[in-house]
Amino acid sequence: MTGVLVSGTTLPDGARLDVDAVVVGTGAGGSVMLRELARAGLNVVGFEEGDCPSPGEFDQREENMLPRLFQDAGGRSTEDMAIRVLQGRGVGGSTVHNTNLCKRAPDAVLDIWERRHGVVGAGPRELQAAFERIERELSVTEIAPELRNANNEVLRRGCEALGWRGGPLRHNRVGCLQSGFCELGCAYNAKQNAVKVMVPDALDAGARVYTDTEVMRLIFAGQGIGGVEAIAREAGQRPRRLSVRSRVVVLAASAVGSAALALRSALPDPHGILGHGFRLHPGAIVAGRFDHDIAGWRGIPQSYECTEHLDYAEGSDRRVWIVPAFAHPIGAASSLTGFGASHMTSMRAYPKLAVLSAMVHDETSGQVRVGRGGRPIVRYVMNDSDRAQLARGLAACARLMLAAGAKEVTIPAIPSRRIGTIAELDALDMSFVGPHRIPMTAVHPMGGMPMGEDPRRSVVRSTGEHHQVRGLFVADGSLFPTSLGGPPQITIYALALHLARHVVERAG
Amino acid sequence: MRECSDSVPVARRVALSRRRFLAASVGAAFIAVGSAFAVVRCRGYAPRRRRDLVALAVWEAVVIEHAARRIVAPDDAGDASVPSADDVDVVGLVDVWVSRLPAHLRRDLGRFLAYLEHVAPLGVGVFSRFTRLAAAEQDRVLGSLEMSSSDLLRAGFDGLRLLVFLGYYRDPRTFGILGYDGPLVGRPPGGWSPSR
Numbered sequence: 030m031t032g033v034l035v036s037g038t039t040l041p042d043g044a045r046l047d048v049d050a051v052v053v054g055t056g057a058g059g060s061v062m063l064r065e066l067a068r069a070g071l072n073v074v075g076f077e078e079g080d081c082p083s084p085g086e087f088d089q090r091e092e093n094m095l096p097r098l099f100q101d102a103g104g105r106s107t108e109d110m111a112i113r114v115l116q117g118r119g120v121g122g123s124t125v126h127n128t129n130l131c132k133r134a135p136d137a138v139l140d141i142w143e144r145r146h147g148v149v150g151a152g153p154r155e156l157q158a159a160f161e162r163i164e165r166e167l168s169v170t171e172i173a174p175e176l177r178n179a180n181n182e183v184l185r186r187g188c189e190a191l192g193w194r195g196g197p198l199r200h201n202r203v204g205c206l207q208s209g210f211c212e213l214g215c216a217y218n219a220k221q222n223a224v225k226v227m228v229p230d231a232l233d234a235g236a237r238v239y240t241d242t243e244v245m246r247l248i249f250a251g252q253g254i255g256g257v258e259a260i261a262r263e264a265g266q267r268p269r270r271l272s273v274r275s276r277v278v279v280l281a282a283s284a285v286g287s288a289a290l291a292l293r294s295a296l297p298d299p300h301g302i303l304g305h306g307f308r309l310h311p312g313a314i315v316a317g318r319f320d321h322d323i324a325g326w327r328g329i330p331q332s333y334e335c336t337e338h339l340d341y342a343e344g345s346d347r348r349v350w351i352v353p354a355f356a357h358p359i360g361a362a363s364s365l366t367g368f369g370a371s372h373m374t375s376m377r378a379y380p381k382l383a384v385l386s387a388m389v390h391d392e393t394s395g396q397v398r399v400g401r402g403g404r405p406i407v408r409y410v411m412n413d414s415d416r417a418q419l420a421r422g423l424a425a426c427a428r429l430m431l432a433a434g435a436k437e438v439t440i441p442a443i444p445s446r447r448i449g450t451i452a453e454l455d456a457l458d459m460s461f462v463g464p465h466r467i468p469m470t471a472v473h474p475m476g477g478m479p480m481g482e483d484p485r486r487s488v489v490r491s492t493g494e495h496h497q498v499r500g501l502f503v504a505d506g507s508l509f510p511t512s513l514g515g516p517p518q519i520t521i522y523a524l525a526l527h528l529a530r531h532v533v534e535r536a537g
Numbered sequence: 538m539r540e541c542s543d544s545v546p547v548a549r550r551v552a553l554s555r556r557r558f559l560a561a562s563v564g565a566a567f568i569a570v571g572s573a574f575a576v577v578r579c580r581g582y583a584p585r586r587r588r589d590l591v592a593l594a595v596w597e598a599v600v601i602e603h604a605a606r607r608i609v610a611p612d613d614a615g616d617a618s619v620p621s622a623d624d625v626d627v628v629g630l631v632d633v634w635v636s637r638l639p640a641h642l643r644r645d646l647g648r649f650l651a652y653l654e655h656v657a658p659l660g661v662g663v664f665s666r667f668t669r670l671a672a673a674e675q676d677r678v679l680g681s682l683e684m685s686s687s688d689l690l691r692a693g694f695d696g697l698r699l700l701v702f703l704g705y706y707r708d709p710r711t712f713g714i715l716g717y718d719g720p721l722v723g724r725p726p727g728g729w730s731p732s733r
Contacts, residue, residue, distance in 0.1 A: 087722070088720060088722050088723075089720030089721060089722045090707065090720055091703070091707060092630060092634070092703055092704075092707040095703075096634070096637045101638065101639055101642060102634065102637045102638055104638055104639075104642050104696075106692075109688060109689075109692070110688075110689070110692035110693075110695075110696070111688065111692065206721075208721045210720065210721070216721075216722050322716075324716075326717065357717075358702075358706040358707075358711070358712070358715055358717055359699075359702050359703050359706045359707060362702040362705075362706050363695075363698065363699045363702050366683075367683075368607065368608040368609075368610075368679060368683065368698060369607055369608065369609075369610040369676060369679075370610050370611065370612035370613075371612070372608075372609075373609065373610070373611055373612040373619075373714065374612040376706075376714060376715055377612070377714060377715070377716075379715040379716060379717060380715070380716035380717070400641070401641070404639065404641065443683060443684060443691065444684075464688075465688040465691055465692065468695070
């Protein structure tokens with residue numbers, strides 16, 4: 030049986046579907062679930078809010094790709110507008126625009142999930158097979174030194190000069206041309222992502238995927254799930270209302286989207302924890318000006334990491350992950366503070382800039398809520414401990430830049446801090462670092478519907494099934510009981526694969 | 538006693554009516570003055586280029602036009618190679634972009650633009666619309682928003698800045714300022730080597 034991938038607007042208004050399982054979202058978690066359920070012979074349908082652009086449509090232009098590939102046209106932010114939250118939209122979810130980093134959940138983090146959060150059966154040993162299989166399917170390999178661009182070389186040189194811990198990253202790309210436009214979708218189809226690897230397998234196995242279709246509400250039937258209601262919208266088309274009856278529904282619409290859907294559906298939440306425990310990995314950048322060209326927009330954006338300030342142990346005061354973070358002109362312009370002539374002067378240094386990012390393995394517990402019309406609201410007020418970590422991380426980035434030979438380092442802040450020497454850096458009062466004082470971005474929303482065996486502290490069981498609603502599963506970053514401390518895609522893929530058997534069992 | 542007790546409510550009614558009348562009069566005066574003020578303050582917007590706007594109101598487009606000229610003001614006014622915000626039609630891109638934004642973000646933008654146009658100049662001691670100020674005064678107004686003690690105003694300014702940068706730095710004519718070689722898609726093979 031061969032499945033279909035079409036717009037939901039191809040269905041008649043008021044269409045009623047009767048299936049074995051529904052998967053909401055087609056990113057890392059949803060695509061694996063779709064495939065595994067279809068391969069198990071189930072009649073499964075997936076819904077995707079965005080569309081399905083093909084690599085031929087990725088024109089490497091920010092003004093065209095940001096609205097196409099990102100939620101709210103790239104304009105999503107925390108409720109107080111302090112942190113920009115970049116999340117994918119469309120078939121493949123964030124795996125379409127991410128920079129292909131493949132890092133397993135650290136053993137220490139999985140141990141904490143087991144010991145502190147009552148997660149059972151998802152420890153390092155239990156997930157080993159799923160990690161290995163996913164990495165094989167996505168062709169995960171270490172990025173070779175000769176593929177490291179000048180911006181990543183700055184980080185490596187800085188680490189070596191300071192004697193700090195660092196090393197190459199792993200990625201999932203085959204046939205990469207090193208264009209440097211990963212975050213705008215790969216025009217060369219080199220990303221071995223959800224839309225290239227998992228979705229075709231799911232379709233081959235008979236899954237049906239409807240794009241441009243937003244699931245508006247979960248339907249409950251007694252103590253279990255009964256299906257979903259959705260609306261298909263496409264420009265120039267009349268919206269179609271769809272209703273789907275199913276005894277299994279898998280939420281894989283991201284840490285923001287899944288919690289928001291659950292909240293607007295009034296999902297039973299006897300302990301008031303739905304949407305809480307939301308993490309972001311908030312990050313900020315430091316720019317270093319060199320006396321030679323860096324042209325950091327070219328080549329693989331992130332191929333090297335610094336883990337000197339990252340320790341996953343519980344209660345650690347080293348919770349910063351440092352990676353290069355170069356952007357194309359619009360992203361770079363918005364990262365540098367100021368305006369007018371002084372800003373343009375800063376932009377003229379663009380080819381000679383290297384940019385590093387400090388990302389916090391955060392402890393702040395944010396919350397996903399829903400506002401008017403059921404739209405998601407992300408409440409996240411960074412706590413003092415995380416602020417201190419971010420300050421530490423930005424100072425470390427500046428030190429790395431100077432050690433690598435930067436002539437001047439700028440911490441984009443209001444006003445910007447410019448540093449020319451280590452002595453100046455040591456003398457700098459970093460207390461200015463915090464929300465609204467520096468531009469902050471987050472690309473890894475997590476938590477909100479955490480897994481665990483204790484229904485007072487978790488929304489779903491370790492199997493991914495909701496504690497109170499039979500047949501309702503979660504299979505995305507919402508599951509994480511804590512921050513991960515690194516790129517989440519591989520862990521989401523692997524967890525979905527690991528949990529799929531429970532979903533199959535329930536649906537079968 | 539009855540007379541007395543009867544007379545009190547009458548007196549109260551009279552006093553109440555007078556108070557109400559005064560309150561209503563003052564309220565009506567405020568509304569009239571406010572409306573007149575709003576009408577005066579919201580008229581007279583003429584965009585530099587006549588266009589059919591998709592999402593922005595005319596006054597919003599004009600405010601963005603003025604803000605954009607300052608936000609991407611050239612650092613060397615004599616450098617003819619640097620295109621202006623008007624040259625690259627920043628407003629045109631912003632208009633299309635805004636049409637793709639969710640309603641709540643469009644609403645927030647409109648509120649911020651109204652603040653920038655009518656209220657922010659007061660913060661630097663100028664009683665005029667933003668769009669009628671000289672460039673140096675517009676810079677002071679924008680600077681006051683960037684440095685504002687209000688998180689909300691700083692965030693609003695940052696959002697406006699992002700929209701302007703979107704409209705400006707997407708244009709290949711600005712790539713020369715940056716030494717940026719632009720997208721590879723559509724370029725002839727061999728135009729760029731991955732080896733550096």
